[in-house]
Amino acid sequence: MNTKRIIILDTETTGINKINLPHINHRIIEIGAVEIINRRFTGNNFHVYIQPDRQIESEALKVHGITNNFLKDKPFFKDIVDKFLKYIKNSILVIHNAPFDVGFINQELKILNQNIQKIDTLCSIVDTLKIARKLFPGKKNTLDALCTRYKINKSHRNLHSAIVDAYLLGKLYLLMTGGQESMCFDGIVNNQKISQTFKKFIRPDNISLKILYAKKQEIDLHIKYLKHMQNKNLCLWKYFFL
Known part of the structure; x- marks a missing residue:
């Protein structure tokens, strides 16, 4: 199970x-972030106006x-930076057009x-x-376009909002990366120890299994039976194994 924070x-x-x-010469006025663990929204979100x-x-x-009048009593970036960095620390940040947001955040950090x-x-x-560009080359891949393509309801999105857009992007990310993320058993935990639930299904390392090979007579009888089925057009796999 992948428990990495996204x-x-x-x-x-x-x-x-x-x-x-x-x-350059511009500032961040809103940050919105939602947390996903095990491909599920946790409800542990981060949202602030600046x-x-x-x-x-x-x-x-x-x-x-968002107007300057609305923001006049909101905190400055320096007031929220510690809380923000603690929230995202050691996570995987998923961003649409990442260089844009990363550039703004790095600039805010540099100003401090x-x-x-x-x-x-x-x-x-x-x-x-x-x-998105790999999945849909040559097509429009804005957040709006992707929501329409994946039939995600965005009727409440009249204007851009960092927290609303983060939630929509989270849905898109799960759909665009859908499927099995790992070939490991869910029961495998630290140091490859296997939970009690799965132990009875997996052969212990200190037990060797006896291999029983088919005898020549058994192989001959099997081939004879396959040829019999072939004559009746019932043996498709014969062409692959004989």
């Missing part, structure tokens, strides 16, 4: 820099609807000037946009 993360910002890297100490651009306002490591050195990063 954190689905999204951010909203004051805008994007269209000339340089998107995060005072950016700068004006939100009109184009960004149209996307998320506290020698905090970059987010991509503290956590493993999985970019669902890369996954």
Whole structure:
């Protein structure tokens, strides 16, 4: 059983820099994250609005609807950074178009000037946009487009919201990576010890099994029977094994 913490993360910002890297001269105003363990939402979420100490651009306002007036009494990034880093520590961060959000978070950490490591050195990063492009090459792979493709209800998503989008992305991630994650038994735990539930089904290492080989007479009779079935067009596997 894979008990690794997966954190689905999204951010909203004051805008994007269209000339340089998107995060240059802009700030994060919302962080939303949801936790998944064993491919299930745990309900252990992280959500915060952040005072950016700068004006939100009109184009960004149209996307998320978050105003400077709404944020005026919200904490600064420096006030929530410890709680945020503790929440994501040693997890796998799943982000759609990861370079965008990672760039913004790393910039916020750099502004603090506290020698905090970059987010991509503290956590493993999985970019669902890369996954989507491999699954659907040449198609539109925005969050909206993927939700429509996978028939995920997004009727409540009138505007972008970091916490809502993180939850939707979590659903998409589970669907895009669906199937068995590991070939290990669920009963295998630390140091490959096997739980009592499975011990009776698995041969102990100190017991050897006796191998019984078919005798020539038995093999001849088997081949004769297969040829008999072949004559009746009932023996498809004969062509593979004889």
